[in-house]
Amino acid sequence: MPQIADILIPLALDTAYSYAVPAGLTLDEGDVVQVPLGPREIVGVVWGVEERASGGNLRPVSGRIEVAPLSEPLRRLVDWLARYTLAPKGSALAMALRLPDETARTETMRVGVRSAGKPPSRPTAARDKVLAVAADGGVRGKSALAKEAGVSLSVVDGLIDDGALESVALLPEPVALPPDPDFPRETPLSEAQDAAARKMIAAFDPTPSSAEGRGFGATILLEGVTGSGKTEVYFEAVAECVRRGRQALVLMPEIALTAQFLDRFAARFGVRPATWHSGVGGRRRERLRAGVASGEVSVVVGARSALFLPFTDLGLIVVDEEHETAYKQEDGVHYHARDMAVVRGRLEGCPVVLASATPSIESRVNAQRGRYGHIVLPERFGGRRLPDITAIDMRLDKPERGRFLSPPMVAAVKKTVADGEQALLFLNRRGYAPLTLCSACGHRYQCRNCSTWLVEHRFRKALVCHHCGYTERKPEACVECGAFDHLTPCGPGVERIAEEAAALFPDKRIIVLSSDFPGGTERLRQELEAVAAGECDIVIGTQLVAKGHNFPHLTLVGVLDADIGLTSGDPRAAERTFQLLQQVTGRAGRGERPGRALVQTYQPDHPVIAALLSGEAERFYEEEIGAREAAGLPPFGRLAALIVSAAEREMAEAHGQAMARIADPPAGIMVLGPAEAPLALVRGRYRFRLLVKTDRGIDIQGYLRDWLARSPKPRGSTKVTIDVDPQSFL
DNA sequence: AGCACGCCGACT
């Protein structure tokens, strides 16, 4: 009987296509194959195989590709991801199937050279140097040999042609050296860390009471204040996993994948870990994939896409900084890597550890309700104290006119730098000034696409929209009334703070760090390392400095405007602000010297600010969860965005609420208010948001799909799609 | 993702 294979193709297709399996080829689920699609050949994965009497006139599978098949759990993850995010299955598959691109496919053999034991026909000084190095008979790479001898590559090539050196094939360099779980550690764990690590490892083993064979707390929230040594605790879990011969994955936000972190890993395991992020390309990427699939690579540290690596025997997933919004993928398939990690853990039958100093509300709630285990490290490692956080009430301590640093802040910075320590001034606003207006006519510079103000970037001499990226040259005269010298910057950005700091501290080294740092990510990375090394007195930075890097010389953190973001209208504004401020103030005093933080605010009594000042995170979580309950908001909800095309904007506005409101939700789904006004123009489409409260077990995707099919669409509309903003309710 | 088909604006 002929075999039919259902092949899922990594394109925006929601169904697998059926192909005939040619005689002589046996296929299993998960096999990677090549199939004809229209005029071309394309790679796909066998999603199902069946025997069928009539093969019909299906096109045949072209052949199997000799790479590791997709494991059952990984295939189920793809199915799950597609269903959960409303994405076509094929698009979800594409995430797991980054096959070797053509450049990487041609596996170039590494070539080494060694002495052939015979003298060159025509000796020269350069040749002698090379042969002297090679005289030990060892094998070296060509360029390594040339470098060691201090000559150019062509000398080595000449000697190979001459026969004095012979080339030998080298085994490919291992992608990653095996981490040693029992590498002798320099600093012993504290008692608290040790207890936490034991508790976590205990959760690896299934208890008799768990039906699925995963122990209680198969997902564990590891919560520890900044500097408590969370990392060392989960390293113990990783070590135990490796001891048991299984693989471990540590996910981090890309920005946090720093040399500092890799060194800490090396201090614990003797080697740096295999890393996976957007910068790992070509051959290395493929070798790492293959190593992961063969089980040769035991630990991977990677950004969110590492979640889709083809592990054969995954024993642990750690999600570091689990509250980070960078785990959300917002283009293509919308997913939240932390949530998908929980799902993959469930499918693989392995524990998942979510680590953070400032957990997301949803993880906190999941822990409180007993869905997740909860391990808390309340104190800093090594007896270090948390920084003292003091408010500066801006209503009382006003800065000079046109200035933004209040007198107590200036005094504190002055003292800090005088003592040879480092100060960080934190302001979450890029550019020079968030608003520019003409003082002659009152014209405010606004984005032509969005409803936002244009931000002046003085270094770039431009006005920039931070929403859509629209940029125009800063005009000499007002575009409205033509007046010269009347353009007035309103409010501060980091560039403007840098100007102020430079005037106050002319002999100090000042650096501005923000995501639009000139010279790109690589330069920025270098600058962060330099700051960490203490090569700077005053750092002025946006939220970028709150994440990832430790600055051991930093003893003062000055928050210039703690109130930014508290009024943004985002249902998660309070949570975000608290997390950000907690993280950034926690940067102070992580080295030898104690640290402190000063917080400029106009509302010291605001719950978020008050909780921050009291140093009790617990208070914030209680208040925020309570506030959400009181307001009928879900402690964790999901935001669904309705997207309509730009041409439909008017129509959408006319129909606004009617089309964006879910009229009669079934039990278990609650819609919180009507749609907001269009938020932004994103690539020709206006975006609306709906906040939908749901509980576990409700198939919200299925519901939204139905709702979409039923709901009235604006006349003339061609396409309305639902787009789910991933937020956990797992 | 490619690739074809198709329907309206500015050019030799």
Next chain:
DNA sequence: GTCGGCGTGCTC
């Protein structure tokens, strides 16, 4: 009169 813009639909 055509070249070409991208919107839409299809690929077992």
